Amino acid sequence: QQPAADAGDWPTAGKDPGLTRFSSLAQINAGNVAQLKLALHFPTGNDRGHEAAPIIADNTMLVVTPFPNVVYAFDLAKPGFPLKWTYDPKPERSSQGVACCDTVNRGGAYADGRFFLNTLDNNTIALDVKTGKELWRTKLGEIKDGQTLTMAPQVAKGKVIVGNSGGELGVRGWLTALDAATGRIVWRAYATGPDKDVLIGPNFKPFYAADRGTDLGVKTWPGEGWKIGGGTAWGFVSYDPEQDLLYYGTSNPGPWNPDQRPGDNKYTSGIFARRPDTGEAVWYYQTSPHDLHDYDGVNESVLVDLDWQGTRRKVLLHPDRNGYLYVMDRTTGQVLAATPYGYTTTSSGVDLQTGALRYNPAKTPRTGETTRSICPGSPGAKDWQPSAWSPRTKLLYIPHQNLCQDAITYEVSYIAGTPFVGVDLKLYPGPGGNRGLFTAWDPVNQRKAWQIDEKFPVWSGALVTAGDVVFYGTMDGYFKAVDARNGHLLWQFKGESGIIGQPVTFRGPDGQQYVAVLAGVGGWAGAIVSGGLDPRDATAGGGFVNAMRDLPSATRKGGHLYVFSLNGAAK
């Protein structure tokens, strides 16, 4: 939506502040993409899930690995893209023990000659892109409390925006802004607790009555439950310079067992709009009040302008884990539409008058009981894997999954730095049996334009270009290019490991268009391979192992950077 400074670069994970993941480059198009050739293959030597978006700026490609979060900088101005420098942040090893879902990292962000990254052990670091020299490092949290950092930072108005992880360990969630020049913490906004901690003041104007009130971050919890109540901010953050608002989602409340936390559990599992200068909250909308199934609210909000029922509206598109594709007025937080884009048994719709999600009472987990056919399961209709928007086709390209689950719920005690869940899951394929879907969604007409079935969950990001080509990867290792208009497969490449990374495209100094993606299976969905989990234990890996028993025979672990172009290797 907002044009990037240089269309040939890819400065932040979402490409532009609105997270469209759309590139205006069109050298590679639907007619010639079948001729793509490998231009660079770089094994990272790291066996964990590779979720990062390569970042392109200053003729440099910057890649962050999973723990130990090594940064590789490639010189795009030289033939063959040789390494320019590497940087090892040497994070504390114990951080691996508290990461919920593999030891992933979703990549860094570039601004003004600097590269910003988060390490699993809770540091945000700034590097000089020319030299790889560390400029500053700020510690933001404690491993012993169960905190980690996995998200890709955003940069807005000279600030680096970072959110924590640890919603499965009773971590109290926050979003923090650091001064990009010095690393000083400018503000921190908690998701739970009194208004002063949540940075709620006189300018907080939620659209729906259910989200209005004083100190709801305390009053919607039993006792002091808000102190260990989750609401982390581990997803992508979007920024609208015109509205001067940041948008991001908060994670699930802790523990998962809903009987232990009666109330709405504000401000978890919802979307915040905040001012980047002060962190002050402007609106909030709770997608899943009193979240019953770990649906979170962290999925990306893509900022687009739409012709909506006769008027031009500034909206955000938010494909939530709870199964609904929300079209919201991003200036007010009003829900204009909430349409299921996956199979759902846990609710029967969203009331557009009150904003309330209509839960199906038959699917409410109760302590001591087993609840069956919870659809979507806890990873939701879509997890963290980000969608892409094309202003040409006016479609949102959503990589996602089709999974249901049975859940056994029990009482859990809080012990700092250990799982605070109280639910054992067993995930399995949803209707049709295919575990993955790639959906092109038309938000104006609130329907699918086309859809591709995939065997495994589609756990990679999506990329769309002005050449009307959409790219995504599969967990069994295919990197695919499909026609943005109809989903027809145009090209595919089989990589050495399953793909859960975020594909990007850029123009090299030689004028050629390149496409880059990381392979390296893992994350929550691929933990059976990257973590070597035992397929006989159905509840292993948070219950995901049960749905992925055939993944180890379809791919193997290992990180690889692949770069493609029409003419092959960079000259």
Ligand SMILES: O=C(O)c1cc(C(=O)O)c2c(n1)C(=O)C(=O)c1cc(C(=O)O)[nH]c1-2
């Ligand atoms: O609540 C949290 O703090 C938190 C953190 C993370 C993470 O940091 O990776 C995930 C989740 N929750 C989560 O619910 C989830 O489904 C998930 C999947 C993945 C992944 O990388 O595959 N991470 C996470």
